[in-house]
Amino acid sequence: VSSRRRLLRRLSPFALLHLLRGLTPIAMLLVSLDIALMAAAGAPTRAVAAPPQSGIVKPDREPSQPSVKLGSELYAGNCSTCHGIAGSGISSPRPGAGDVLGEGPPLRGVGAEAADFYLRNGYMPLGSPHMQPYTNRVLLTDKEIRSLDEYVASLGSGPGVPNPHPGQGDISQGMHLFTEHCSGCHQEDARGGYAPGARVPPLQGVNATQIAEAVRIGPYLMPKFSRSQISDAELNSIIKYVLLQNDPQNRGGWGIGNIGPIPEGLVTWWIAIPLLILSCLLLGKKLRP
Amino acid sequence: MKILRALWGLILIRLLRRPMAEKPLTQEEAAAPALEESERIVPAGTRERGAENLVLLFLALSTLFAIGFIVTYAEFSSKAMPNQLLGICMGGSLICIAAAFTVVAKRLVVSEELEEEYPSEHPEEQTQVARIVHESGSRITRKRLLLTAAAGTGGALSLAALTTVVSLGPSWNTGPLDYTPWRRGRRLVDENDHPLLASDIDQRTFYTAFPEGADKEQISASLVVIRVDPSQLRLPPGRAGWAPGGILAFSKICTHAGCAIALYRKPTFAAVEPKPALICPCHYSTFDPFNGGTVIYGPAGRPLPQLPLEVDSSGYLMAGGNFSARVGPGWWNVRSKPT
Numbered sequence: 001v002s003s004r005r006r007l008l009r010r011l012s013p014f015a016l017l018h019l020l021r022g023l024t025p026i027a028m029l030l031v032s033l034d035i036a037l038m039a040a041a042g043a044p045t046r047a048v049a050a051p052p053q054s055g056i057v058k059p060d061r062e063p064s065q066p067s068v069k070l071g072s073e074l075y076a077g078n079c080s081t082c083h084g085i086a087g088s089g090i091s092s093p094r095p096g097a098g099d100v101l102g103e104g105p106p107l108r109g110v111g112a113e114a115a116d117f118y119l120r121n122g123y124m125p126l127g128s129p130h131m132q133p134y135t136n137r138v139l140l141t142d143k144e145i146r147s148l149d150e151y152v153a154s155l156g157s158g159p160g161v162p163n164p165h166p167g168q169g170d171i172s173q174g175m176h177l178f179t180e181h182c183s184g185c186h187q188e189d190a191r192g193g194y195a196p197g198a199r200v201p202p203l204q205g206v207n208a209t210q211i212a213e214a215v216r217i218g219p220y221l222m223p224k225f226s227r228s229q230i231s232d233a234e235l236n237s238i239i240k241y242v243l244l245q246n247d248p249q250n251r252g253g254w255g256i257g258n259i260g261p262i263p264e265g266l267v268t269w270w271i272a273i274p275l276l277i278l279s280c281l282l283l284g285k286k287l288r289p
Numbered sequence: 290m291k292i293l294r295a296l297w298g299l300i301l302i303r304l305l306r307r308p309m310a311e312k313p314l315t316q317e318e319a320a321a322p323a324l325e326e327s328e329r330i331v332p333a334g335t336r337e338r339g340a341e342n343l344v345l346l347f348l349a350l351s352t353l354f355a356i357g358f359i360v361t362y363a364e365f366s367s368k369a370m371p372n373q374l375l376g377i378c379m380g381g382s383l384i385c386i387a388a389a390f391t392v393v394a395k396r397l398v399v400s401e402e403l404e405e406e407y408p409s410e411h412p413e414e415q416t417q418v419a420r421i422v423h424e425s426g427s428r429i430t431r432k433r434l435l436l437t438a439a440a441g442t443g444g445a446l447s448l449a450a451l452t453t454v455v456s457l458g459p460s461w462n463t464g465p466l467d468y469t470p471w472r473r474g475r476r477l478v479d480e481n482d483h484p485l486l487a488s489d490i491d492q493r494t495f496y497t498a499f500p501e502g503a504d505k506e507q508i509s510a511s512l513v514v515i516r517v518d519p520s521q522l523r524l525p526p527g528r529a530g531w532a533p534g535g536i537l538a539f540s541k542i543c544t545h546a547g548c549a550i551a552l553y554r555k556p557t558f559a560a561v562e563p564k565p566a567l568i569c570p571c572h573y574s575t576f577d578p579f580n581g582g583t584v585i586y587g588p589a590g591r592p593l594p595q596l597p598l599e600v601d602s603s604g605y606l607m608a609g610g611n612f613s614a615r616v617g618p619g620w621w622n623v624r625s626k627p628t
Binding site for chain 1: 493554558561562566568570
């Protein structure tokens with residue numbers, strides 16, 4: 001004999017609730033998969049830059065103007081542990097200043113361009129060669145950085161600090177080029193993210209010169225782009241687009257800070273789906289006799 | 290169009306049958322309760338013909354929307370498909386079904402509930418309750434008609450949902466997916482059709498290349514070209530001489546979901562940093578260029594197809610043959626060699 005009550009339950013909105021209860025584990029599984037994906041994407045990355053524990057070594061008396069001599073003194077105290085004497089590089093680990101096992105690429109021929117990039121965003125000096133250089137507090141003064149630029153430039157012929165003109169760029173072309181060359185790692189809105197093996201820095205608050213330097217030298221795991229691949233005019237457009245992303249035009253809606261598709265999807269799972277389940281629960285409760 | 294005609298036929302038959310279907314049912318209904326009238330515990334449910342008509346109207350509307358979807362899909366080419374119209378049709382159809390169900394639930398299904406617990410110890414009361422359930426169950430007079438209408442609507446909606454399958458192609462001809470424009474001697478050009486000089490290919494960066502004089506939009510056209518230290522190459526057997534001067538060319542289409550391999554990870558200081566890899570930004574499939582494009586991380590299921598390279602007498606890069614495997618995302622038989 002079939003119970004009327006059971007029949008009613010089958011027809012009522014409870015049915016939806018039961019269905020959703022059944023689906024909840026699946027939803028949770030999807031969410032955890034999402035998180036696992038994010039964790040997996042982040043997992044192979046290594047510790048991100050910290051300045052050396054020994055601190056910055058500076059000469060007792062610094063000249064009033066930037067000079068190669070000041071640069072060489074700073075280099076000897078802060079860089080030579082890893083980059084070797086006169087930028088020769090150290091290929092197998094060797095103890096240096098502050099008990100750091102130094103090892104690092106040669107700096108001959110990299111020019112002021114690379115030195116300026118790595119020093120002005122706090123990538124260098126690096127606490128350990130096994131860390132990923134990352135945007136950090138700059139521990140050197142402008143004068144010291146310029147001295148080091150001059151010293152590194154004197155080690156071998158290399159490119160100088162670039163002087164881009166983003167004002168001459170074209171935002172539309174810049175977006176096109178950024179999408180093609182950069183957005184795979186840095187995301188369309190230049191907010192950064194992860195790539196296997198590295199944290200990808202966001203490009204907010206980065207100035208035009210640093211963008212130009214990064215494109216030409218390819219810091220850490222980023223590929224470098226020569227003038228035959230991205231011309232100076234095209235670079236101006238890219239820079240103009242990136243600078244625009246500091247304050248992007250917001251077309252409404254809930255952007256969630258433009259943090260990217262995966263976290264935005266997580267927000268959907270964690271907020272929208274619980275709301276849906278909650279409304280089902282309330283609906284079911286209201287109809288319960 | 291045949292399907293459409295058949296559908297219209299079905300609907301017409303149903304509309305015509307309506308008055309006929311009604312009669313025998315009412316006669317039956319009229320005859321049946323007369324016999325049992327004295328024995329009934331619960332009076333027969335009130336007939337709700339108006340509600341039934343409303344249900345039928347909604348089901349008919351839903352069917353029309355579903356047909357509208359099929360007609361829209363048939364009328365327009367895939368490039369000019371009015372998605373809004375398709376959405377309105379599908380949405381309208383579902384909303385009408387929901388409305389029909391709502392009317393059924395609110396006005397046709399008797400929703401009374403037994404106050405006390407179900408009597409389990411008294412078999413007589415049990416049968417009584419069972420009879421209450423049985424007798425008061427229905428306000429429906431045209432059950433068969435309603436069921437036919439519902440089945441018709443369900444069929445039309447399913448058909449509408451299945452229509453989109455037609456776009457998979459009139460046959461299972463996957464030949465075009467096998468086609469590649471790469472032949473031995475075909476030069477590599479950049480996106481502006483300038484041929485690539487082998488001497489212009491630098492290490493620590495990557496280039497996108499296409500076959501000279503071929504459609505760049507084709508899935509097997511685009512290449513990612515890199516140069517690595519030739520002494521580090523460990524290419525699979527049979528691929529000796531595929532990488533002149535350490536220059537490697539792979540299909541730019543990821544073997545997982547068909548995204549473009551838009552990342553080339555290159556270490557600045559190889560001793561402590563991750564080794565070079567080609568990476569797809571969509572799901573982080575990571576391929577080892579030294580080893581012939583084998584998967585070292587991520588969801589891709591097979592290596593990136595490699596294109597043998599040669600350098601011609603003027604120093605330009607050209608293909609030395611076809612890809613090492615079929616290009617593109619996973620699909621049936623994809624593991625077999627290119628045709």
